[in-house]
Amino acid sequence: MNKSNAEAIEQFYKLVEENMDNGMVYRDAIELAAVTVGGLITAKVSQAMAKYQEAIHPQSHLSQEEDTDALALLSMGVLWDNTYFNPIEPDPSTPLENTLAESIYFIMKYGREEDGLNKALEANEKTVGDVESRAEAIRRVLGKV
Incomplete structure (x- = not known):
């Protein structure tokens, strides 16, 4: 990743x-x-916001899945299509950018809940990827709420 x-x-x-x-x-x-x-920041935040909206929309297939958060992270950048999706290959040159989008997803999904910081951190822990970097970002934002 470039500086x-x-x-x-x-x-x-x-x-x-x-x-x-x-x-x-x-x-x-x-x-x-x-x-x-x-x-790129605007693009990644928009991507996260769209996936958050999809994950909470009661009529989306994604919101009805058992592992909504894990599937949301996996499918970030593609829209859930009925009961399947075509994942895109992650770009290894952009791990921090992907972590940014994933962190914003958790912040948006859990931030309004009572004890949102801890709920976002718990959900983050249950998924794969750069859990530590996402947790740091989640704390930076929701720790101020």
């Missing part, structure tokens, strides 16, 4: 934290920071 992507991700999280420190709710803080940083 500028890592710097953009860090800039994104710093802006989210600043926005929240200035009184914004986390969803608005995330969306504003994504638009401000732009580029």
Whole structure:
């Protein structure tokens, strides 16, 4: 991964934290920071928001699956299509960018719940991937709520 992507991700999280420190709710803080940083960050946040919406929509097939979170992470970037999906090969050059999208998914899905931070961290622990990096990102945002 190139350094500028890592710097953009860090800039994104710093802006989210600043926005929240200035009184914004986390969803608005995330969306504003994504638009401000732009580029790949905006694309990954949009991807996470779309997957979050799909995962919570009561009529989506994804929301009715037993392992919704694991399947959401696996299918990030593709829409769930009835009872199957065609996963895309992960791009090994973008692990932090994928971790960003996965973290935003957990933040959005569990952030509004009572004890949302712990629920997001528990859900994160039950999935594969970079659990530690996602947990750090989740804490940065939901730890401020």
